[in-house]
Amino acid sequence: MKEFNYTIIGGGCAGLSLAYELNLHKKLDNKTLAIIEPRDEYKRDKTWSFWKVIHHNFDDCVKKNWKNFTINSPSEITHLKCDDFPYQSIDSGLFYDKINKELKKNKNIYFFKDIKDINTKNSFIFNSIPSANSNDNNLWQHFCGVEIQTKNNIFDDTIINLMDFNCDQKSSVHFFYTLPFEKNKALIETTWLSPMKDSSIMDYDNQIKNYIEQNLKIKNYKIIFKEQGAIPLFYPLNKDEKNKINIGTAGGMTRLSTGYTFLNIQEHSKYIRKNFDNIRDLNKFKIQNKYRFLDEIFLKVLKNNPEKMPKIFCDMFKVPAKTVIKFLSNKSNFFEDLSIIFKMPKSTFIKALFK
Numbered sequence: 001m002k003e004f005n006y007t008i009i010g011g012g013c014a015g016l017s018l019a020y021e022l023n024l025h026k027k028l029d030n031k032t033l034a035i036i037e038p039r040d041e042y043k044r045d046k047t048w049s050f051w052k053v054i055h056h057n058f059d060d061c062v063k064k065n066w067k068n069f070t071i072n073s074p075s076e077i078t079h080l081k082c083d084d085f086p087y088q089s090i091d092s093g094l095f096y097d098k099i100n101k102e103l104k105k106n107k108n109i110y111f112f113k114d115i116k117d118i119n120t121k122n123s124f125i126f127n128s129i130p131s132a133n134s135n136d137n138n139l140w141q142h143f144c145g146v147e148i149q150t151k152n153n154i155f156d157d158t159i160i161n162l163m164d165f166n167c168d169q170k171s172s173v174h175f176f177y178t179l180p181f182e183k184n185k186a187l188i189e190t191t192w193l194s195p196m197k198d199s200s201i202m203d204y205d206n207q208i209k210n211y212i213e214q215n216l217k218i219k220n221y222k223i224i225f226k227e228q229g230a231i232p233l234f235y236p237l238n239k240d241e242k243n244k245i246n247i248g249t250a251g252g253m254t255r256l257s258t259g260y261t262f263l264n265i266q267e268h269s270k271y272i273r274k275n276f277d278n279i280r281d282l283n284k285f286k287i288q289n290k291y292r293f294l295d296e297i298f299l300k301v302l303k304n305n306p307e308k309m310p311k312i313f314c315d316m317f318k319v320p321a322k323t324v325i326k327f328l329s330n331k332s333n334f335f336e337d338l339s340i341i342f343k344m345p346k347s348t349f350i351k352a353l354f355k
């Protein structure tokens with residue numbers, strides 16, 4: 001069986017981002033790479049969104065940028081601006097196409113469906129398959145979204161609704177998320193933060209239909225795309241080994257308080273590329289410890305006080321939007337962290353700290 005210098009297990013977001021970054025910077029001109037990916041065909045399956053706080057390789061896959069967003073609680077609507085860090089959505093279909101076209105031009109890159117098809121004994125492995133670490137108490141961000149097309153132009157496509165808490169919370173945390181791509185097209189998602197034990201909260205189609213028809217008052221529309229997923233809000237068991245680095249969700253690239261992963265994957269890919277010649281002695285790339293610590297407390301509060309979360313999220317956005325965005329995107333300084341911590345209900349967070 002054929003051997004390769006490097007093997008990427010999983011040609012999804014992290015595997016392909018890394019291969020693209022290595023290929024772009026000519027790290028694979030004299031080395032071979034195998035990418036193991038079981039899927040038969042790539043098509044749009046996700047929409048990756050985030051505040052653009054760093055440069056990335058995929059500006060040409062962006063569906064839309066926005067510079068305004070709102071957070072809605074039952075008692076108030078908070079309008080915020082994000083001129084410095086626009087909110088972006090990447091179409092995964094465009095992302096897969098762009099990368100695969102480019103990678104296929106390099107004769108040193110090979111694609112396989114199964115790891116058993118190659119000999120990995122002497123290969124350096126980049127693994128993006130998470131080892132399950134789930135127990136009944138772990139929280140997930142689970143969601144379903146549909147992109148709808150309406151007959152008339154009804155959306156304001158200059159502003160997104162990041163969180164709308166005007167919906168049934170059912171002892172969990174629940175909000176809707178609306179990204180208007182055009183005046184007559186928007187992605188509308190129902191999002192839950194819960195241990196996924198209560199099946200009654202997973203009738204996503206009904207929730208979305210009711211929200212579109214009753215909250216947004218839209219009657220005439222058709223569904224043109226659907227996505228569904230569950231992001232673990234806990235770290236996987238994967239450990240880096242001598243000849244193996246975990247990437248993507250498996251590599252702990254998800255920010256646990258938000259589920260945002262895409263830009264962390266891009267930063268990790270750049271880190272690996274910059275240190276590629278020294279890959280066997282590389283220090284682990286991690287989301288900074290201060291965020292891991294603060295997110296752990298935040299998730300404890302969320303688990304123990306779901307009813308308080310709409311207000312907590314709204315209060316968080318009472319500091320300048322730029323500060324919150326930097327905090328949620330792992331780019332804040334000590335003083336910015338403090339300004340957010342001071343907005344949180346002190347006794348609730350202190351209790352969580354000592355539990």
Ligand SMILES: Cc1cc2nc3c(=O)[nH]c(=O)nc-3n(C[C@H](O)[C@H](O)[C@H](O)COP(=O)(O)OP(=O)(O)OC[C@H]3O[C@@H](n4cnc5c(N)ncnc54)[C@H](O)[C@@H]3O)c2cc1C
Nearest residue numbers: 010011012013014046047048049228229248249260261262
């Ligand atoms: C629907 C959805 C929407 C999301 N939206 C956002 C967002 O808006 N913003 C954000 O920052 N994050 C988002 N995330 C979280 C995160 O960015 C994505 O999950 C991202 O795809 C993680 O990349 P990954 O490479 O770790 O996993 P994946 O992209 O899932 O890639 C893993 C790959 O491994 C392949 N595979 C599976 N089993 C094997 C096997 N045995 N051998 C080899 N390959 C295998 C799979 O087919 C897949 O292609 C979203 C997640 C989901 C599910």
